[in-house]
Amino acid sequence: MADKLFPMLINGKSVTTDKSIDVINPSTGEVIGQVPDLSESQVADCLRAAREGFKQWSGKTPGERKTIILRYADILEENKERLVSLLIEETGKPRDNAEYDFGMLTTCLRFFVEEAERLEQPVLHDPDGRFLHYVQRQPLGVVVGFLAWNFPLLNVGYKLGPVLASGCSVILKPSTLTPLASLEVAHLASAAGIPDGVINMVTCDNHEVPKGFLSSDIPELVTMIGSTRGGLEVMNSSCTSIKHFSVELGGNAPVLVYADADIEAAANKIIDLKFANTGQVCVSPNRCFVHESVYEKFIDYAKKRATDIVMGPMISDKERQRVLGLIDAAKVSGAQVICGGKAVDGPGYFMEPTILSDVRRDMKTSCEEIFGPVLPVLSFSDTDDEIALANDTEYGLAAYVFTTSLSVGLRAARDIQAGSVCVNEPHYSVQLPHGGLKQSGIGKDCSKYSLEEYLTLKRISILIDK
Structure with a gap:
């Protein structure tokens, strides 16, 4: 597979370029394929294709779109083994993780089709009885999406689901670290009957080239899954015309x-x-943050659980070295390594699951998103404001609370500044809104609230009594 080139999809056609990008298997460090490096001229081709694709797709009835989308989900299921195998190679994921990643794609396609049928388009009150007022929802237009590498097909599903169900069209750029399964998914769309130009997927290693998508006045919505820094760059480049944004960014x-x-x-x-x-x-x-009275007990249980963890590799050696640097900096500042803390010898970008104790709030492991297998554990006491400790960050994506007190759990859930707060068990599902507060983004993935972002909200008033 090392010599195989996986083409982009633009206007229903396989497209390559003179320059290609290597894709590496993080379990082995070996090249497993190449993808094209998008050119500036192809940006304009994509935008034209998406605009024409939107006209065709939005012109179909919801029932027609539903039939095609469900057929697409079925075709993806028929190709599951090939797609999961690609995911395993390009991400290094264990099979169960890769199957979950793939499964979220088809789950999203089917969920948003059903959610589109439950859209509320209510009749509004008229105090004088002279007008009939109602709300109409219509497809927003062309969408541009930039995706992260950690869950390639889940991230595709988070965007394709509402795009297709709403009647929009899309230009998606997956990460060049993990683009292979995503590109294959895009190429299967035509077999389901999705018109050319509705789904366009490109790969690019030059951050300047995709800015042509953002500066254009053709896209109506720009969406992204990635870092806060990347989100700020994307939003800044998009402000050449009025656009909608839905961005899920960094977390802490x-x-x-x-x-x-x-x-x-x-x-x-x-x-x-x-x-x-x-x-x-x-x-x-x-x-x-663990209460000081149960701190050592928690550390013991956590260490015991971590010894049984089997992990895949990190996505690259660059990322592994970054995380190892965070561990080294914490050690210098007084943190203790309870377990792990080192790279794993051999091929690939593996490292040990790591727990740090005696961590202080001013250490980088507390201030920055780690995005790697390191758990810093800090203690708090009855004299601390633990909610303030939880909120002491610019981010606000997710938070977790463990207590047997209903009032404590409800108070923490109310006062923690995060887009989701899970009490006594982490839980995520496609019907639940996912997104952040503060510098963790705006808008939502999953749930009916995501679908609404791909639709207009138009008020219509008809005079019925002169």
């Missing part, structure tokens, strides 16, 4: 473990989420 998720919590259960659930996908998850626990 706090965990509060109160003295009355089931400590073993809390430790197990936190460790399982922290080291899922090798810690490369936007909602991963990043700062774990």
Whole structure:
């Protein structure tokens, strides 16, 4: 496969360029394929294709779109083994993780089709009885999306689901670190009957070239999954015309473990989420605050659970070295390595699951999103304002609370500044809105609230009594 070139999809056609980008298997460090490097002239081709694709797709009835989308989901399921195998190669994921990643794509396609049928388009009150007022929802237009590498097909599903169900068209740019399965998914769209230009997928290694999508006045919505820094750059480049934004950005998720919590259960659930996908998850626990009376007990349970964790590699050696540098900096500042802390010898970009104790709030592991397999554990006391500790960050994507007190749990859920707060168990699902507050973004993925972002909200008033 190392010599195989995976083409882009523009206006229903396979497109290549003179320059290609290597894709590396992070489990082995070996090249497994190449993808094209988008040219500036192809940006204009994409925009024209998406605009024409929108005209065709939005012109179909919701029933016609539903039939095609469900057929598309079925075709993807028929190609599941090939797509999952590609995911495993380009991400290094264990098979169960890759199957979850793939499964979220088809789940999103089917969910948003159903959600589109439940859209509210209410009749509005008229105090004089002279008008009939009602709300109409219509497809917004062309969407441009930039996707992260950690869950390639889940991220595609988060965008394709509402795009197709709403009647929009899209230009998607997956990460060049993990583009292979995503490109294959895009190329299967025509077999389902999705018109040319509705789904366009491109790859590019030059950050300046895709800015042509953003500066154009053709897109109506710009969406992204990535870092806060990247989101700011995307939004800044887009402000050449009025556009909608839906961006899920960086996180620095706090965990509060109160003295009355089931400590073993809390430790197990936190460790399982922290080291899922090798810690490369936007909602991963990043700062774990544990009450001082149960601190050592929590550390013991967490260490025991971590020893049984089997992780895949990090996405690149650059990312691995960055995370190892955070560990080294924490050690110099006084943190203790409870377990892990080192790279794993051999091929690929593996490292050990790591727990740090005696972490202070001013250490980089507390201030920055780690995005790797490191859990910093901090203590708090009855004299601390633990909610203020949780909120002491510019980010606000996710948070977790463990307590057996209903009033404590409700108060923490109310006062923590995050787009989602899970009490006593992390939980995410396609019907639940996912997105951040503060510098973690605007808008939502998943749920009916995501679909609404791809639709207009038009008020119509008809005079019925002169």
